[in-house]
Amino acid sequence: MLRPKIRRGGMVEFTLNGAAVALDVPSEASLLQALRGPAGLSGPRFGCGDEQCGSCMVLVDGKPAYACTLSVAAAVGRAVTTVEGLGTPDAPHPLQTAFxxxxxxxxxxxxxGILVSAAALLARDxxxxxxxxxxxxxxxLCRCGSHNRIIRAVRRAAREMAA
Structure with a gap:
């Protein structure tokens, strides 16, 4: 398997929420560490660190990915979207308003994590x-018991996006 090339000095370059970024992080760092550290984002969360809860889920080239186990080196040259990149305060994503x-x-x-996975779903279906x-x-993994409301919210967003 070919490993992405990283510029000297530990800089990794990728697109984050629509903007080019260059972050000074060790290549062995996880994408989640880079997002929550040098990128200054708080949306992707550290839950289990073992791909079991989904709280760290982001989109990489439009597909859901676990940021807790994905090496930041694997993001080089790719487009990463976090919940912060789905919408803006002035123009929230339909999923955000539906939730x-x-x-x-x-x-x-x-x-x-649920919002970015739902956004990927609505993009393909x-x-x-x-x-x-x-x-x-x-x-x-959601322990609050909001499952039925979450399903309703995704369906509502799909209807709003179709209108």
């Missing part, structure tokens, strides 16, 4: 049925 409308979050720890939504969100 608020459906009161789909309680503690919020899992929501950033604009009208998912409940089974597809549940399958897309299966990697996420």
């Amino acid at each position: 608020l409308a459906e009161q789909a979050g309680q503690c919020g720890y899992c929501l950033s 604009p009208a998912p049925d409940e089974a597809a939504i549940r399958a897309a969100l299966d990697p996420h």
